[in-house]
Amino acid sequence: MADRSSQNRFPSSGFLIGFLAISILGVSTAVVVLPHQPATFGTIPQTRRLFRVEVEDADEAGLVQQQLKVKPELVQGRYFYYYGDDNINRLLTSYGYSPVVADPEEVFTRIVRIAPQRDDAPLGKLGAASLLLRERDSWVLRGTVKQLRELERAGYVMKEQAHREPVPRRIQIVLAQPFDVNNQIGGRVEIVGIRRVRGGRAITVTGEAFDDAIKDLRARGLKVEILPDYPGVVR
Structure with a gap:
């Protein structure tokens, strides 16, 4: 971590960076949607505060998790997202990080299905979720809660993908x-x-x-x- 001070830098000798397990269970249970029922995307109750810090790569994210014992909810690009409090943030700050409050509705994504459309241009105009698959009986989208809520307001009826990841x-x-x-x-x-x-x-x-x-x-x-x-x- 090139920008950290030598006093606070993680020791590198003898340390094996483990596999970084990313869990988003805390958010996926925030809104309960029964399989094959229309999904609704109201405001997520925020009983915990989500933060992010910037890391160089997955190796540094692994160091934060293993040496500082900060559990990641998601590592996306150069951002390490975690649920924290003042104690965790003070610890990260002492190592040169700058915790920033993050909005779960703009971070975590969900997978939904909509009826096949004539054109995907309207989805793009709404700043919509990624169109993962155009299948015969439905289209599969991935988007944040805020993106999916905009689609819902525009009249799209969505069904949340239940227990089955889309296959590329x-x-x-x-x-x-x-x-x-x-x-x-x-x-x-x-x-x-x-x-x-x-x-x-x-x-x-x-x-x-x-x-x-x-x-x-x-x-x-x-x-x-x-x-x-x-x-x-x-x-």
Whole structure:
């Protein structure tokens, strides 16, 4: 942590950074929605205060969790979100962090389904959730409570996804240049394999992505082919 003072810097020798487990149970239970019932997005009762601090990467987030015993509710980008109080904030401040109050309704996301639409442009105009999947009988969205509430006010009827995570599509991308693969396709594709196209410099990347990422890739001029789902996947 380059910006921390040497007096407060975490010791690095002999320390093994464990796997960072991220739990959002505290928020997912804030509004109870029965499976297959229309979701409603009222104000989340805030019995605890959510804060965030900035970290360099997942390694530093692991240090905060393991050495300072601060439990993360979510690590997103360079932000480490946690439920805290004055004692926890004083501890973090002593190590050079600057706790900031965060709004759970703008941080935590939920997955909902809506009826298929003719066009996704109205969703974009509402600053809406990410359109993960366009399926035959429904569209799957991911959004914060505030984003989903705006959709609800606009007349969309949503059903909360119950006990089933959406499954990304299997895709194949051909890249003309075999370098900086992550930069070429962005960070929203889970790469499964890379192979060189016979007789040339091009490579074929296989991976998994949701529809919003596929749309972005195609808008950037990349050729994206959707492959058959894995056996057992039901859409």
